[in-house]
Amino acid sequence: MSRPTGNTPFPDRARTLHPRQHGMEVTTPERPIPVRAWIVTVKGEDLEIDGDAMAWTERAVRVRYVDKFGHLDSAWVWANAVTRR
Template identity: 40%
Template sequence: MNDSIILRIMQSGPPQSLSPQEIALETMPLTRAPVPPPVRAWVRYPDGPLQVDGEAVAWTAAAVAVRWRAGGAVHKAWVWSSAVERL
């Protein structure tokens, strides 16, 4: 995917994070990383999915909080753990 398409997708709105019910913090233990490991993750935006390189800042058995930098800004979203690959 070329940079202009990626920029258009990222400008379509904020990344779509999982809902609190999907993250299930009330029922699943949360792990916070003192040193977040690098990851590659699929993140959804209003205009489509993007694969981003970032870091896993927290996780449960089902979901991962991913943080990444793009376009001069820091972005964050909770995604399904199966959408994340540790680098």
């Protein structure tokens, strides 16, 4: 699943997990946690990015990052695709 916006061209946006996939019991930290994460774009590019963990569930993490166009973006990714920096 992906979210079209006016910022990042749609095929370059990160795919994001659906709530059914990431789960509904979301934990939100007081401050974002610096992370390194793998994202997959709509057109299928695998990119390792530096970002911040904004929320998480048992299975997934919502990562906020700056894309290759300099725009702020976020996506839910599987937890095993994320490590702390």
